[in-house]
Amino acid sequence: MAVVELANPSRFLALAERLLPWLAGAALIGFAAGLLLVHGAPDDYQQGATVKIMFIHVPAAWLGMAGWGLMSVAALGTLVWRHPLADVAAKAAAPIGAAFTFLCLVTGSLWGRPMWGTYWVWDARLTSVLVLFLMYLGVMALWRTVEDPSRAARAAAVLALVGAINLPIIKFSVDWWNTLHQPASVVRLAGPAIHPSILLPLMVMAFAFLLLFAALHVAAMRNEILRRRVRALMLMQAQAAPGSRP
């Protein structure tokens, strides 16, 4: 079946029903394996056991950014092809991306207090991630403010594309400015700077988080399609009511 054919809400609902149990099951297995590896991972020679916070902080940060990236790609689908499933994908991704960005900020603070001596500092990396979280809240508010879903989708798509400028700022903030946050140690041209005994649990946890994100996103998209069907039926009912204008 072509991808274009799957971009039909009814076909997507059927696919989601089949896909969701597998995604959820794979995420559960991923987390079980990841947490087992985290349990056996050695302490960092400088940071001690607090390095265990990295196994949730880093995947949450990656998914917080990936969520906005997904919304930006969906925004192109909305603005260029005006595809309703692109609107649905963007709207469903916003609260999930916001939750992972929130998790990144909180776990980062909890890691920062024992290592840096402070929960928060206004450096470029932390501030740009906070801006990402605020943008998520903004786009969610926009979806709720504009009643017509297609108009809301176009406004949210413009905001998503403009906000995508923040993604490279987050990624390269540690290189462009003098920050308290450590520089990139996994995704870098010279390869990962982390010992395999810590890198492996991190990658397994990241994969488990990715599967969880995918499962939550597919489920949230399914909910949004149903919500739009309810809205369409309510409009039909209102139009068919006696006294309504033809």
Added chain:
Amino acid sequence: MNLGPHAAFIVAAYAVAALVIAGLVAWIALDHRAQKRRLGAMEAQGVRRRSERSIERPA
């Protein structure tokens, strides 16, 4: 497992992660149930989508 002098921060981080994930899962599951209930209620009143009506009444 010995988490050292900063155990409270590590446990708090994992607890927040568990809460956030559980909250997301619960919210999406409850939303799905609510949408299914609303859709069922509309269909029980005889309001159906045009595509479904055409399936019920073939030409």
